[in-house]
Amino acid sequence: MSVNTADKIFEDLKLMIGPEAQVSIPSPNRLVITANIDKLEFIANLLKNYGFDHVKSVTAIDYPMKNVIEISYLISSFSNLDLSKTILILKTFIDRNKPTSKSLYKVWPSVEFLEREAYDLMGILFEGHPENAPLILPEDYKGIRPLRKDFKLTK
């Protein structure tokens, strides 16, 4: 049953998004959309109209060797029972030396504190976010952002 629902969502999304981004199913109930940063808000609005109404996590992953930072939004739904069984990963890649990205706050207000945590711990500036301010670290912390791979934990 669940595999059918994920397949159906997969087909619908491929039709809606078309050539703008790549859609794939890596495992049951998990879909991945890889998109360019300019198309991010457009795809987000499409997903919201389809029924995905909140974001569970904003994961920022540092790849110093490839010189990119990957931002993954984990999206799902509370109100739609079929969609709530799947988690959709919306991935985008940004340059590690110029870490700015577009905020999805206007589409999903639930990203507010999650994006702020990514700003605080990884140093990504989200344009359009109402308040790019530190959340967890002390306000006067200056130095390498902790989740970067160059920040070494000393024993």
Added chain:
Amino acid sequence: MEIINLILSMLLHPSIFVPLIFPGLITILIVIILLIWAERKIAAKIQMRIGPLYVTRRLGGILQLLADLLRYMFAELIISKESDKLMFIASPIIALTVTLLPLAVIPAGSLLGIELVALKTSIGLLAALTLSSLTPIFIIVMGWASNNKFALIGSLREGYLMISYEVPMYLSALSVAILHGSLDIVNIVNNQQRIWTALINPFAAFSFFTSMIMSTSRFPFEITESDSELVAGPYTEYSSILYGLVMGVPYMRLYVFTLLFVNLFLGGWYPAINGFSSIILILKVLVILLFSVFLRSVYPRYRLDQAIRIGWHSLFVLSLISIILSLLIIGCGGISGC
């Protein structure tokens, strides 16, 4: 011999005996030590734990408060630089003093036909109530002098509450005065020889009792010093011996009000044979005190606007009803007539 006779006769004269020894200063200190211990023990028994046990273990930890007071005396007195130093130090002392003032007009028993009262006046009830209204003013001054935002909010709450419980208290006392035809507390007690006021006019008793709970910060009206929101309300900045004083003020107020309540509504020292009148009075006072502190284990605390609403919607209306009831009984022919 002469000197000892002179001192003894001075001490035993009612106007010294009542405010100083019984039921005045010395009795208050003993009662408060036992009362706070009883409060903690009752709460502990209900909450499935033991309570104070370390000091005087064989007596069940009864002298715990004495140990606490000794500790307060040795703690460092910290006065913040930006506080109003004179009022900061003076207001707890003044608050404690004015809390004890109503004891001058409250009788405490009768011995061989002479009532044991310091000042026999014909407006005793009015004097007692008016003197008791002085304490909240100094509590508000305490919060202002501390120069601390949380203390300020606590003072404001005390101010709001003050205007909500004073009116029902005065009106209930007025209805008792109408019923017995006199403002002299001694006359009111003597008039209750056959039946207590609380049984004739229960509305007045209830509204006076609830206003009393509201005025001395007993649960569910412990709003001034709600210690899970404002750290201790107006008393936040106090340390060392001043802290001991300010913590004692609500309890002393409770004791004075309970004396008044028992005299007005529960028949004072009747039924009593001559020598035991004071003992019966103290027993009644202890029962009411234990009930008031027992409420801590049962109720959470009300929100400020809900407490004010209770003061005006419920207690004010009840006290008006009690006045009408008193007037009806008087019109019907007095207590003996009806």
Added chain:
Amino acid sequence: MKMVLPKSQNSEKEIELFIGPQHPASGHMRFIGRVDGDIFTKFIPDPGWVHRGIEKIAENRKWIQIIPLVERAAILDAANMNIGYVIALEKLLDIEAPPRAQYLRTLLCEINRITSHLYGFGIAGIMIGSSTFYMWPFADREPLIDIAQLITGSRLTYSYMIPGGVRRDLPQGFKEKALKALKYIERRLNNDYFRLFFDNPVTKARYKGVGVLKKDDAIKLGIVGPNLRASNVKYDVRKVEPYAAYSELEFDIAYREEGDCYARLMVRVEEIRQSIKIIRQILNKMPQGPIIHKKYERLISLKKLEEYQKTGVFGLPAIFATLRPPAGEVISRVEAARGELIFHIISTGDLRPYRLRMVTPSFRNMVLFRELISGARVMDFPAIYGSIDYFPPESDR
């Protein structure tokens, strides 16, 4: 000082309060609010005082060493943090625990849910001033913690679940003791708690109609857990994506429609009742069998194998020290006591994870402080705080 509120219009009338970490009502976190008379005009939470960097430390620990690490995020709820991580790791390793192990895992998770909710009740009670309702739930956690000690050997941080199964089997005479403890909790909950606190007119006056969260706002803000279910959204991970033994057990989702503080408390009461029902079913239906996957059972030494068959305690095989799951990316979600817990792990086939992302339910609920308390009275702040069941160490990780 960067963490300030924006400038206000009538700064002469308003007081700015810092309800800081040194305060009886704040827990380990700070709140900044602006008070006008009796109303908070603006209120923001300031977390981060208990940040231990669990996500960063996890990049430096071997896979099996992360099990105690993620448990410490929320000590009250250790079993649920544990199972979230272990399910993600098992997805990477592509193995599944045997049925008896799944039932044992569910048993520990439900016990933890009850103790965590009782802790939440205690905090809610002391916040609005009822010291009796602070002592009673804390004391009533003891029978359940004793039960957990019988199963796992420790009172609060269990580290009980490992990839492939669990570490110990049930001792003799467990079922009678567990049923006795459950009967005690049920009697206390249904009789004493209601008479003292939930039916107390003062409690109802403080909680009813206060801090109302509407259904659309709850979905839009991404709220999870009993707070979401009290606003008429019937979402529970144990029904949406069943894990452990939940697909074989019968229970209902507790929900309410009003969305105020009283509804949130009542949802927790109902969840405790449902957890008791689940534990009784587990004790009746527990299947026999091994408690660890056969792949790992074959890998321990002969002496440890004899000890395992005699006492039911499974010593970890040496392979766990050099565990290298295949490369990949997994997401797992479980229903912790306070809401939905998400683990997002990226592995490159190495001894240590490349990235471990953990989103705890308290972190997602933190926005409720700003939304519900701005515009509410000053004395509503402890009532709302107690009803949200926010746990600062879980939120800061």
